[in-house]
Amino acid sequence: MECRIVLEFHDLLYIINLLSMKKSGGVILLPLPKKYFLTAATSxxxxxxxxxxxxxxxxxVGNTNLIRVSSILPPGCEYEPDLVIPPGSLLPIxxxxxxxANPGEKIAAAVGVGIKKNSFGVIMEFEGTCSKEEAEEKVTAMVEEAFEMREIELDEIKVASCEHVVQEIGCAFAAVPLWY
Amino acid sequence: MECRIVLEFHDLLYIINLLSMKKSGGVILLPLPKKYFLTAATSxxxxxxxxxxxxxxxxxVGNTNLIRVSSILPPGCEYEPDLVIPPGSLLPIxxxxxxxANPGEKIAAAVGVGIKKNSFGVIMEFEGTCSKEEAEEKVTAMVEEAFEMREIELDEIKVASCEHVVQEIGCAFAAVPLWY
Amino acid sequence: MECRIVLEFHDLLYIINLLSMKKSGGVILLPLPKKYFLTAATSxxxxxxxxxxxxxxxxxVGNTNLIRVSSILPPGCEYEPDLVIPPGSLLPIxxxxxxxANPGEKIAAAVGVGIKKNSFGVIMEFEGTCSKEEAEEKVTAMVEEAFEMREIELDEIKVASCEHVVQEIGCAFAAVPLWY
Structure with missing residues (x-):
């Protein structure tokens, strides 16, 4: 049986997008994230x-399936601070x-994104029993070292961090979700 | 050169599935898992x-590539206890x-899936040097706390667990594979 | 509005590839890796x-997004030692x-890939405060044990390893990237 597919313009765009994913030989990859934001919170x-x-x-990001990655900002990935991730999504992060579990202990977490125009970027993560400011300093130095190692100039660093004094059992979390 | 594609009904369904993956702008995501089961074993x-x-x-799940996720049951994901995962698959889990490595030590692992109709669910994991029953109690309490935090009512909890007395080097493992 | 899609041969191949990904019901999976290499380095x-x-x-692999997997060589996955992974890619590995951070300490890492013709393979990883040779012996024994457990005969083992004497803060890393 022959079947004619009726496509609207945005469906056609989607097919073109699919086709543009291929490399020689028709290979399919895990799709490259296109958007990101920074976030940090404690509980x-x-x-x-x-x-x-x-x-x-x-x-x-609590209602998504975090897939932890180590940790490059893909080229062309755009900052979108108000991104909403659909529940259950497989989320590279x-x-x-x-x-x-030590009441009274101060804990902190930070992430830093090193950005270079027309290039990929580098993401660094830090956590420790310290203040938010110390975590930010550490993660910033790590991003700078990562750019030095790659001999790339750094245009901008974005940082997010949080700190928390543990009551009974506490967590400090900082992240860069990568999304589509 | 023009080319007519001849599609059978299930191929057409597949194209529709592909199209339904897109969001505005023709974006491709990591595909949302549609099936799950619970499993636990020791060795x-x-x-x-x-x-x-x-x-x-x-x-x-020993012949698959486990991608550890943290840990939401996607909306519409269906329980299918006899799922067989093809060897080598990238398996969100x-x-x-x-x-x-302490001979004589009792070890246990448990997973719990909190289910709410017409919603996503929450998966919790527990492991410790305790009995299977204790692991189940702990993981159940964690699922309940996760639903309280989200202010969602809990329809059902599914639990899987195992325990093992170590001979030389032992492992207890409990999991919720998410599949397609 | 009806729309006729004009496809060249390699685009058609790609669509066929997409269609071959489906299982009954038009299901989309995470794509199975098709190429791999072994690598090891210290810093x-x-x-x-x-x-x-x-x-x-x-x-x-430093400019990619590592997604750690546990750890099967997919059936048909081909050895390609000179693979270049595009920056930012989501890389199953x-x-x-x-x-x-103990100056003077010797550290080592090794990976082993157990290969069986017309079957999937098994990947094992090892790290420790030992020599490169010891790491290779350990990982080889682990691959052999994995094949015994599965009652599969082993055709070939590929191994990569590295060692490092720590100056201030050092890392030894060994990996099997899985790619497309």
């Missing part, structure tokens, strides 16, 4: 994992986190 | 990694595990 | 994460690594 929980879960929720 | 091995590998094999 | 850094980053760079 208490009754267990280590639910403290982590609470921090993810406050960081607006670079993150640092610390969970502590 | 001995000559090393920590081969004990882990043995537990994966008994849990029916939420799991907890413990490896021990 | 110093000012922090643990930048030492790791430096080792990734020397191992030719099996790896072992060790980071040490």
């Amino acid at each position: 208490e929980g009754k267990s280590e994992l639910t403290a982590f879960d609470g921090a993810l929720l406050k960081a607006r 670079a993150y640092g986190y610390i969970v502590s | 001995e091995g000559k090393s920590e990694l081969t004990a882990f590998d043995g537990a994966l094999l008994k849990a029916r 939420a799991y907890g595990y413990i490896v021990s | 110093e850094g000012k922090s643990e994460l930048t030492a790791f980053d430096g080792a990734l760079l020397k191992a030719r 099996a790896y072992g690594y060790i980071v040490s």
Whole structure:
């Protein structure tokens, strides 16, 4: 049986997009993320994992399936701070986190994104028993070192961080979600 | 050269599926898992990694490429206990595990899936040096806390767990594979 | 509005490829990797994460987004030692690594790929405070144990390894990137 497909313009665009994914030989890859934002949040929980879960929720990624990546900003990936990720999505994400069950302990997490125009960028993560400011300094130095290693000039660094004084079981989480 | 594509009904369905993946602008995402099951198993091995590998094999995911996710049941994802995953597949999976090289030690792992009709669900993982029953209690409480945090009512919890007394090097593994 | 799609032969091939991805019901999966190589490298850094980053760079995967997998060589996956991965790519990869901040300590990492014709293979990873040779022996024994567990005969083992004497903060990294 022959079948005629009726396509509207945006469907046609989508097919073209699919076709443009291929390399010679018709190869399919995991799709390259196109958008990102920075986020950081802290939470208490009754267990280590639910403290982590609470921090993810406050960081607006708690209802997704985090796939941890290590950790490059793809070329052309655009900053979009108000991104909403649909529930259940498989979400590539670079993150640092610390969970502590020591009441009174100060914990912090930070992420830094080093950006170079017309190039990929580098993401660094840090977590420790320190202040938010110290975490930011550390992660900034790490991004600078990553650019030195690559002999690339750094145009801009974006940083997100958070700190928390543990009540019972606490988590500090900082992340760069990569999305489509 | 013009080319007419002859499509059968299931191919057409597939194209429609592809088209439904897009968002405005023709964006391609990592595909959302549609099926899941719960599994748990234990094993001995000559090393920590081969004990882990043995537990994966008994849990029916040993010949796949586990991509660990953190850990939401996608909306519409259906329970299919007899799923067979093709060898080598990239398999999104939420799991907890413990490896021990202390002979005589009891180890356990459990996963819990909190389910809400017409919504996403939440998956929790637990591992520890305890009994299977204790692991189940812990993971159940974690699922309940996750639903409280989200202010969603819980329709049902599914749990899988296992325990093992270590002989030389042992592993307890519990997981929720997410598949297509 | 009706629309006729004009496809060249390689575009048609691509569509066929897409269609061959489906299983009954028109399901889309994460695409199965088709190529792999082995790599190992060491580096110093000012922090643990930048030492790791430096080792990734020397191992030719430093500008990609590593998605750690556990760890099967997909059936039909071909050895291609000179593969170049585009910057920013989501790269499924099996790896072992060790980071040490103990000056003078010898650290090593190794990966082994067990290969069986017309079947999937098994990848094992090892890291420790030992020599490169010891790491290779350990990972080889782990691959052999993995094949025994599966009752599959082993045709060939490929191994990559590295060792490093820590100056300030050092990393040894060994990996099997899986690509398309």
